[in-house]
Amino acid sequence: MTKLRLLLFGFLAVFSIVVLRLFFIQVLHPDLQQDYLSTRKLNPERGKLFDRNGQPIVMNQILYKLYFEPQLILDKEKTVYSLSKILHVEEASISSRIDLTKKWTSVMNGVSKKEKDAILQLKLPGMGFDEQWSRYYPDASIAAHLAGFVGKNDDGIDVGRSGAEGFYDKDLAGLPGLIRSDLDLQGRPIFLGTQERIDPENGRDLYLTIDKSVQMLVKEKLSAGLQKFEAKEGCAIIANPNTMELLALSCLPDYDPDTYYKFDNSVFRNAAISDVYEPGSTFKPLIMARGIEQGVIKPDTQFNEDGPVKVGEYTIRTWNNSYEGHITLTRVLEKSSNVGMVFVGSKMGNDSLYNSILQYGFGEYTNVDLEGEASGFLKPRKVWYPIDYSTATFGQGLAVTPIQMITAFSSIINGGKLMKPYVVKELHGETIKKVEPIFIRRVISKKTSDLMKKMLLSTIENGETKYLKPRGYQIGGKTGTAQIPIEGHYDATKTIATFIGFSPIKNPQFIGLVIVKEPKTSQWGSETAAPIFFDIAKELIVYYNVAPE
Amino acid sequence: MKSLYQRTVLGIFIVAVIGNIAIFISSMKLSSEIHSFDQKTFALKQENTQLQKEMADTESFLHAEVFKKNWGFFRASQPVYIGELKYALNTRQ
Numbered sequence: 001m002t003k004l005r006l007l008l009f010g011f012l013a014v015f016s017i018v019v020l021r022l023f024f025i026q027v028l029h030p031d032l033q034q035d036y037l038s039t040r041k042l043n044p045e046r047g048k049l050f051d052r053n054g055q056p057i058v059m060n061q062i063l064y065k066l067y068f069e070p071q072l073i074l075d076k077e078k079t080v081y082s083l084s085k086i087l088h089v090e091e092a093s094i095s096s097r098i099d100l101t102k103k104w105t106s107v108m109n110g111v112s113k114k115e116k117d118a119i120l121q122l123k124l125p126g127m128g129f130d131e132q133w134s135r136y137y138p139d140a141s142i143a144a145h146l147a148g149f150v151g152k153n154d155d156g157i158d159v160g161r162s163g164a165e166g167f168y169d170k171d172l173a174g175l176p177g178l179i180r181s182d183l184d185l186q187g188r189p190i191f192l193g194t195q196e197r198i199d200p201e202n203g204r205d206l207y208l209t210i211d212k213s214v215q216m217l218v219k220e221k222l223s224a225g226l227q228k229f230e231a232k233e234g235c236a237i238i239a240n241p242n243t244m245e246l247l248a249l250s251c252l253p254d255y256d257p258d259t260y261y262k263f264d265n266s267v268f269r270n271a272a273i274s275d276v277y278e279p280g281s282t283f284k285p286l287i288m289a290r291g292i293e294q295g296v297i298k299p300d301t302q303f304n305e306d307g308p309v310k311v312g313e314y315t316i317r318t319w320n321n322s323y324e325g326h327i328t329l330t331r332v333l334e335k336s337s338n339v340g341m342v343f344v345g346s347k348m349g350n351d352s353l354y355n356s357i358l359q360y361g362f363g364e365y366t367n368v369d370l371e372g373e374a375s376g377f378l379k380p381r382k383v384w385y386p387i388d389y390s391t392a393t394f395g396q397g398l399a400v401t402p403i404q405m406i407t408a409f410s411s412i413i414n415g416g417k418l419m420k421p422y423v424v425k426e427l428h429g430e431t432i433k434k435v436e437p438i439f440i441r442r443v444i445s446k447k448t449s450d451l452m453k454k455m456l457l458s459t460i461e462n463g464e465t466k467y468l469k470p471r472g473y474q475i476g477g478k479t480g481t482a483q484i485p486i487e488g489h490y491d492a493t494k495t496i497a498t499f500i501g502f503s504p505i506k507n508p509q510f511i512g513l514v515i516v517k518e519p520k521t522s523q524w525g526s527e528t529a530a531p532i533f534f535d536i537a538k539e540l541i542v543y544y545n546v547a548p549e
Numbered sequence: 550m551k552s553l554y555q556r557t558v559l560g561i562f563i564v565a566v567i568g569n570i571a572i573f574i575s576s577m578k579l580s581s582e583i584h585s586f587d588q589k590t591f592a593l594k595q596e597n598t599q600l601q602k603e604m605a606d607t608e609s610f611l612h613a614e615v616f617k618k619n620w621g622f623f624r625a626s627q628p629v630y631i632g633e634l635k636y637a638l639n640t641r642q
Contacts, residue, residue, distance in 0.1 A: 004555075055608065056605040056608070059601060113599060136605070138602075138608070138609035138611070139611055142610065189580050189583055190576070
């Protein structure tokens with residue numbers, strides 16, 4: 001009996017200790033529970049970006065944050081010297097981070113695995129590493145404006161900025177998970193304790209419509225062109241005119257997304273969707289197409305180009321002030337006659353002209369899936385004066401974005417369909433979501449479109465400038481040279497030179513828009529933007545295996 | 550009778566204690582395994598990410614550019630484009 005009592009007392013004593021300890025932990029010091037119950041956020045992996053052929057454009061990589069526990073460092077000098085050699089950082093910069101009064105201090109972000117391994121081999125006490133996910137760009141800035149970059153918000157959380165990273169941020173970011181677990185003294189989970197885990201949902205991978213080879217080619221040619229023509233800025237967009245999938249988009253100068261914080265804010269702006277410009281003569285085929293569609297003109301309609309045209313107090317001239325007398329409207333496009341276009345506008349009438357501009361989608365967003373799109377600028381109808389209707393026929397007095405321009409131009413060569421431009425063709429998560437081309441509206445008939453293609457071919461074949469185009473192949477297009485409006489007037493020395501072209505004629509496989517801002521060697525689109533386009537087209541014809549026509 | 554009862558209680562008690570200890574040890578083992586698998590999974594993820602990065606590097610244009618320069622590939626064989634259509638069409642002059 002005594003033994004049993006002793007056992008009972010023994011158990012009671014142990015039980016009391018356990019109860020007292022629980023009381024101490026749960027009632028007196030509830031904060032101590034945190035030592036055992038750990039709640040951790042599980043970060044999802046951000047979705048990657050691939051080109052249309054599955055070639056990586058943006059990947060993820062693990063870098064490391066190097067930290068010190070200064071009080072554990074034994075030999076400060078040796079530590080600083082060794083780290084400085086491996087990390088290629090000044091000793092003073094590392095030394096200044098070692099504050100012996102602190103328990104923990106961050107030393108350096110973005111340490112690579114190679115550097116981390118080298119540091120670990122030194123077996124220096126008082127330092128450690130935290131993993132950091134970051135973006136990695138195998139081809140550096142090949143598609144900087146398209147892809148965008150990942151920055152931090154005010155809470156230090158990764159956020160996509162500009163381009164596809166910005167537009168698809170929610171898809172790319174995924175959903176974080178959570179782990180709540182009781183840990184033992186060694187930090188291992190206690191199986192019988194609290195074990196809750198909600199797995200993170202990784203971000204979706206984006207498959208872009210961009211072809212990395214075409215993107216590379218376009219960027220190289222544009223860069224060489226801008227250098228050759230001593231231009232300030234430039235943009236080139238290549239698209240499939242039938243679907244408005246963007247195959248390449250490059251604007252220069254651009255930036256290295258890896259080190260975006262070293263660049264000025266101005267280079268983050270994607271000029272292809274955010275900048276507006278006066279389209280100039282590249283606008284003429286759009287108006288011509290609508291005129292033909294309405295039946296008020298035909299390609300062979302005769303027009304007497306006998307001199308400048310007076311509209312109110314303004315006089316409209318041709319670009320070289322030369323006049324050819326009786327010419328067809330095909331010739332009007334070939335020689336890019338402003339007065340000829342005023343004639344076309346007068347045939348259409350003001351209502352129809354204004355409505356045509358709206359039909360092409362000018363003045364509204366194309367809704368391309370990139371962050372930062374501008375809507376262009378179209379004056380409200382009530383403030384249009386007679387001169388505005390005249391100048392609009394040759395692309396002056398309105399401001400458009402390059403993406404609006406190529407979208408509208410595509411519609412006159414693809415059978416008359418205005419399509420929504422887009423850059424993401426598939427989203428890969430748990431399921432694959434395919435993005436189909438979106439038809440907006442019909443702007444002209446197929447018959448008119450076929451006529452326009454012939455007129456645009458003739459513009460290249462019989463225009464004022466003879467282009468170095470590949471023999472045996474047919475390319476259609478139109479040049480444009482717009483002066484830059486500065487403080488209410490045009491500066492004759494500063495122009496935006498453009499060219500928009502496509503090939504082949506029968507069933508266009510690609511359309512390209514090249515914009516060269518303020519070229520110094522020549523102000524004309526035919527001598528700057530057009531050669532860049534033809535350089536690109538020559539290679540695209542080979543790349544897409546286009547048959548001679 | 551009383552003795553049998555006491556022995557049974559003691560027996561159950563001892564079995565319960567041993568059972569508890571066994572469960573506790575096995576839970577410790579399982580915890581260790583979970584921890585170890587978690588670490589291995591993370592290490593694999595890291596390795597996978599690193600390999601993906603290396604693969605992307607190898608396939609990148611930047612790598613091709615270095616390769617091209619090292620071998621003088623483009624200088625040695627100038628490609629003939631369609632400026633000279635006879636090559637494309639494989640016809641003889």
